Structures are given as C-alpha cells and as structure tokens.
Amino acid sequence: xxxxxxxxxxxxxxxxxxxxxxxxxxxxxxxxxxxxxxxxxxxxxxxxxxxxxxxxxxxxxxxxxxxxxxxxxxxxxxx
Numbered sequence: 001x002x003x004x005x006x007x008x009x010x011x012x013x014x015x016x017x018x019x020x021x022x023x024x025x026x027x028x029x030x031x032x033x034x035x036x037x038x039x040x041x042x043x044x045x046x047x048x049x050x051x052x053x054x055x056x057x058x059x060x061x062x063x064x065x066x067x068x069x070x071x072x073x074x075x076x077x078x079x
Contacts, residue, residue: 001045008046011036016066020055 001009013033014026021029033049040047051066 002043006045008048009040010048010050012050014050014052015055015062016051017062018065020057020062023057024055 011033012026013021013028014024015021016030016033018030037047037049053063055062
C-alpha cells in the first residue's frame with residue numbers, strides 16, 4: 001500500500017475496551033487492533049484511530065483501558 005502512495009490509515013476501532021467492542025459489534029478484538037497498528041507501523045504508514053468517547057457504559061475504568069491500548073500499546077501518541 002505504501003508503494004502505491006498510501007500515507008495514512010485511519011482505523012474506526014470505536015473503543016479499546018473489550019466488553020464495549022463486543023457490545024457494539026465492531027467485529028474486532030483488542031489483539032486484532034494491536035496487530036493492525038503494529039503491521040501498519042512496520043510498513044511505514046501513519047495510523048490514526050477513531051474512537052467514540054461517551055458510551056453509555058463508559059466510566060473511568062473503560063476510558064483508562066482505551067487510553068492504555070491506544071497510547072501505550074499501539075504507539076499512538078497524538079490526543
């Protein structure tokens with residue numbers, strides 16, 4: 001994809017909380033998300049994550065889980 005000119009992939013992962021991922025039927029889990037981000041980084045393509053903040057089920061724990069996934073494990077640094 002990079003050789004074809006792709007510079008960025010924006011993933012619509014919605015949330016980093018496993019329970020919410022299952023409930024919103026995204027069709028992915030946190031391991032799939034981590035793998036996609038790692039492969040995109042390895043390919044030298046910029047990546048962004050589109051997340052929803054303010055799910056009815058959101059609380060401090062789900063928000064913290066989401067931030068841990070995206071900021072620390074996925075290498076995503078821009079908030």
